[in-house]
Amino acid sequence: MTPTSNSRADAGFSLVELLVALALMALVTTLVLFAAPRGSPHDRPPGEKVLAQLAQARRAAIAHRRVTFVTVKADDAASEAHIFRFYPDGSSNGGAIRLSPHELVEVDILGGRARVLP
Numbered sequence: 001m002t003p004t005s006n007s008r009a010d011a012g013f014s015l016v017e018l019l020v021a022l023a024l025m026a027l028v029t030t031l032v033l034f035a036a037p038r039g040s041p042h043d044r045p046p047g048e049k050v051l052a053q054l055a056q057a058r059r060a061a062i063a064h065r066r067v068t069f070v071t072v073k074a075d076d077a078a079s080e081a082h083i084f085r086f087y088p089d090g091s092s093n094g095g096a097i098r099l100s101p102h103e104l105v106e107v108d109i110l111g112g113r114a115r116v117l118p
Contacts, residue, residue, distance in 0.1 A: 047116035
């Protein structure tokens with residue numbers, strides 16, 4: 001003779017209980033991911049900061065249909081500043097400036113696109 005039990009305690013977890021537990025785990029995971037510290041814009045390398053400024057100036061020149069200027073100077077005092085001009089068609093005067101021994105910012109003449117080179 002084997003004892004049989006039809007009580008709820010022996011049945012295990014219901015589907016609703018499992019779904020509630022999964023929803024709570026997803027909520028906690030989402031909160032942890034959004035609460036994680038992110039790097040501030042001040043933590044970015046100088047080349048990325050200059051790229052962002054150049055891209056913003058190019059967009060402004062196209063949007064406002066006027067020439068936009070950006071002056072870029074390397075950190076060392078001996079270097080000269082370079083003035084990049086962006087025209088309403090998206091092109092630029094082009095050029096390059098070395099920000100550090102490891103970062104050279106170059107702007108394309110025809111497309112006005114900027115990039116960082118080693």
